[in-house]
Amino acid sequence: xxxxxxxxxxxxxxxxxxxxxxxxxxxxxxxxxxxxxxxxxxxxxxxxxxxxxxxxxxxxxxxxxxxxxxxxxxxxxxxxxxxxxxxxxxxxxxxxxxxxxxxxxxxxxxxxxxxxxxxxxxxxxxxxxxxxxxxxxxxxxxxxxxxxxxxxxxxxxxxxxxxxxxxxxxxxxxx
Ligand SMILES: [Zn+2]
Numbered sequence: 001x002x003x004x005x006x007x008x009x010x011x012x013x014x015x016x017x018x019x020x021x022x023x024x025x026x027x028x029x030x031x032x033x034x035x036x037x038x039x040x041x042x043x044x045x046x047x048x049x050x051x052x053x054x055x056x057x058x059x060x061x062x063x064x065x066x067x068x069x070x071x072x073x074x075x076x077x078x079x080x081x082x083x084x085x086x087x088x089x090x091x092x093x094x095x096x097x098x099x100x101x102x103x104x105x106x107x108x109x110x111x112x113x114x115x116x117x118x119x120x121x122x123x124x125x126x127x128x129x130x131x132x133x134x135x136x137x138x139x140x141x142x143x144x145x146x147x148x149x150x151x152x153x154x155x156x157x158x159x160x161x162x163x164x165x166x167x168x169x170x171x172x173x174x175x
Contacts, residue, residue, distance in 0.1 A: 013063065018036065032096075
């Protein structure tokens with residue numbers, strides 16, 4: 001279980017930077033491209049699942065969750081918006097935040113679904129809580145230099161943590 005959590009954390013850290021690869025493809029994509037600022041980059045490890053298993057895809061989804069939920073905090077103007085690729089290169093405007101937050105939620109739900117499948121019981125969801133909270137605090141404070149960003153990253157792991165706590169309490173014999 002420890003090595004699985006370590007793999008999850010390492011891949012999550014790696015994928016923190018993946019959405020911003022659009023900056024290297026500016027002839028095709030605008031910054032905050034709809035293609036890279038979505039759950040889509042998690043398809044890369046998913047395509048290799050037969051060789052590497054599903055855990056890297058879950059790690060990728062956690063890294064994307066943290067990046068996207070932090071980006072959802074910026075005002076939907078200029079580079080803060082989500083943009084369609086060439087030849088359109090149009091911004092989503094007011095829908096940008098909804099797109100980012102919706103995809104962040106999707107990434108988190110898929111990550112915990114995969115981990116639940118790989119580690120029966122509470123170990124899978126507990127690993128998702130630990131890794132997403134830890135990576136989220138790190139990214140929020142170090143990369144975004146914002147306590148608000150770190151706090152927002154804790155919303156989904158917090159909710160999952162509460163549901164784990166409820167399940168644990170239900171398992172305890174009543175006094
Ligand atoms: Zn970004």
